[in-house]
Amino acid sequence: MKLLYFAWVRERVGKSEEEIDPPAGVATVGELIAWLARRGEEYAYAFENPKVIRAAIDRSHVRAEAKIAGAGEIAFFPPMTGG
């Protein structure tokens, strides 16, 4: 599954996208964030405050409880500040 990072999440992780293959126990967006945060210092920093992280699955906003099964593209980013 493909992950995308934007804004300071991207800067902290140090890349804008990557392919990952999380273990079977990681079923929701919230669990995926927790799993990512344990992958290294840069991830721990990016995801240190999961409450401010927003997520989208296949380009639609989702909550932390959303299931990731079948997702093609999951994006993580800070609160939006467009306009």
Add this chain to the structure above:
Amino acid sequence: MKLLYFAWVRERVGKSEEEIDPPAGVATVGELIAWLARRGEEYAYAFENPKVIRAAIDRSHVRAEAKIAGAGEIAFFPPMTGG
């Protein structure tokens, strides 16, 4: 005292302004309207429905109860439709 008429009030009265000298018993805008309505057919037509007539004394909106003593310029017109 000077009277001004606008829009269909002007058209019905047949003039855009005139000088008048109402009798002493005419103290308010409402009484002035009633007095004007008795001045002739064109006035009766213009002021046939006093409820829809709006008035301004010296360029400020006023109600029918407003006193006309000291007024320099009194205007009568239909509800406003600008914008």
Add this chain to the structure above:
Amino acid sequence: MAVTIRLQREAFDVAAEVAALTAGRADVGAVVTFTGVCRAEEGGEPIAALTLEHYPGMAEAEIARHVEEASVRWPLLGVTVIHRHGRLIPGEVIVLVATASSHRQAAFAAAEFLMDYLKTRAPFWKEVEKASGKTWVGAHRADDTAAERWSAPPPRHQAAK
């Protein structure tokens, strides 16, 4: 606050007016414009023209008073109100209200407030020309209702810089 109020017979350039409103201002973050356009039809019947009559002197003074009121209610950096009078044909701009602020809510609210005022209390009257003849436009109940929402005591803001 930069204020421009004009009543005029002539057409004007909306883009130039908006550019003038914000020129040289470092603090403008939001500009809202309302442009009222003469429609080409009403109730399915074509409109040939619209004639706007106004009360010279009172119209300018009343608009200025309401722009002042808007600047007390919201932190505005500039306001432009241009209202045409005389005969206009379909497609022509009747009125422009433009508001500039650091924040979008102030710009939106002030523009709506001024338009509600212009529609219901500013001394202008519209006469519409159709094939069936000329008729004075009646006041709309919806416009009165819209204007009434501003009659509660205004939330005063800190004086704008």
Add this chain to the structure above:
Amino acid sequence: MAVTIRLQREAFDVAAEVAALTAGRADVGAVVTFTGVCRAEEGGEPIAALTLEHYPGMAEAEIARHVEEASVRWPLLGVTVIHRHGRLIPGEVIVLVATASSHRQAAFAAAEFLMDYLKTRAPFWKEVEKASGKTWVGAHRADDTAAERWSAPPPRHQAAK
């Protein structure tokens, strides 16, 4: 309804976009525009530039979905949304939302709805450059509150012509 949605790096001509929105429409009586401008200072400190990052694909689709939602809520004749990305300097236009309708309330409400959405839910992020360095702009509580007012069930209108 005429819909234009563009995300682009290039500057654009606001007046030309608004003209295109209403060109050849006999029924447009009201046009509301919101223009978001890069301010030159924030908290008293000069801004050198603003960089806008976006999520390509998602941003377009999300904006289109909200324009569609606006057209269900209000009788609109046209909507234009243009949002820039990349590096902008003070005075440059960041975003334009323009709405056209027969009636001013619909045009105002739809423009505010779309701006509230763009400020809080559209996948864009702003980074501001000052002498003290670059910082990502935080989300504003006031913007979230403004966006929440639209979450009640919308008043559906009769299908616009």
